[in-house]
Amino acid sequence: MDQHVLSVAIVGAGIGGMAAAIPLSRAGCRVTVYEQAKEFRETGAGLHLGPNGSRLLRGWGLGDALEGVAVRPPAMEVRHWKEGRTLVRRPMGQDWDERYGAPYYTVHRADLHRILAEHVDGALIRLDSRITSLENEPDGARLHFADGTTATADVVIGADGINSVVRRYLAPANHVVYSGNSAFRGVAPADALPTVPVDCLLVWPGPEVKLLCCPVRSGREVAFVAVVPDPVRRPASWSARAAVGPLVDMFANWNSDVVGLFDGMADVGCWALVDHEPLERWSSGRITLLGDAAHPVLPHHGQGASQAIEDAVALAHCLAGPADGTGTGPSLRDGPAVAAALRRYEEIRRPHTYSVQTGSRGSGTLRLSSEPQGAGAGQTGQAGDVLGGMIEDVSWIHAYDVTEVLRGATTTTEVSAACS
Incomplete structure (x- = not known):
């Protein structure tokens, strides 16, 4: 074993954990x-991959794999809940490619996870x-497991989601906050919606x-996802299930x-929409957080993945060490050097994720309403105004390029492998 190679333990093999490993x-x-x-099982449903995420995956050489399973919606449509008519349609597709320099994709969570897992070259994945x-x-840093075994690593990354065990170590007083809404999620065959353009966001x-x-x-x-007010605090888990009957009645x-859309379904996923207050710190010594473990976002901006x-790109950049041609430098294995690298990661990421996390509360599609009065979507003109405002609300997120931020933030001459 090379004693000069930085060892990294990632806790959690979801989207964030797999993305960090690459x-x-x-x-x-x-x-x-x-x-x-x-074992890896097919969990979750659809997710949105904005241009700020897709340009990174394309930079890793995953563009062809994404194109094979994902969709570039040509437009977003807002429709009347009762009448079914289109209130407003806004183009996406090529228009967004040109505006942001990368595609906006919709993709099944399991397909994205599989693509990432297939490209984790050289990483060891330990299930159970x-x-x-x-x-x-x-x-x-020492990790203790339920079976009584332990492991050590130079760096530990908590990528274990909203219910993160690693976060409880770093911020034991920080608790999740229930939004008051739950989400019913599922997948149906495209022919379940025979009279609407199923290639669009609807x-x-x-x-x-x-x-x-x-x-x-x-x-x-x-x-599909149905966001519903819910007095019952449900589990915040990808694997939580519910009967389809209440959804049909709704x-x-x-x-x-x-x-x-719901004909023939036996059950659906249903879980609470939660986040937690932004953390004052993500790291302590050799331990840090990534993704939902650090900054869970409500789904209304489609930015979780x-x-x-x-985060994965920024963290790899900060841990890459001296530009000596070998990737990580031996000095970075020292505790103070690791801690300094993780602090730099926080300094780069926390201001941005704070704005994304807090901005996802009460915005996005939550701004759309069926009522004509106020800023609602009950009339075509109002729907267009609100939808246009929604798009502008997130344009700065889609245009954000973390690799450019890292190149501007670096204090040495290296450009890490994470940003190439």
């Missing part, structure tokens, strides 16, 4: 990913490894409930397109 491995680190599940506690020690803002649909799996399927008086990918 640039860290390419930067020369010895990466091990620990995942509590006994549930972490129970961890410690900062002078010569490394939004039906109802009196209380909002329904969103997006194409996945090369357009063969449609992923949309019984809606237009026929929506009603037909992209922000985790940005």
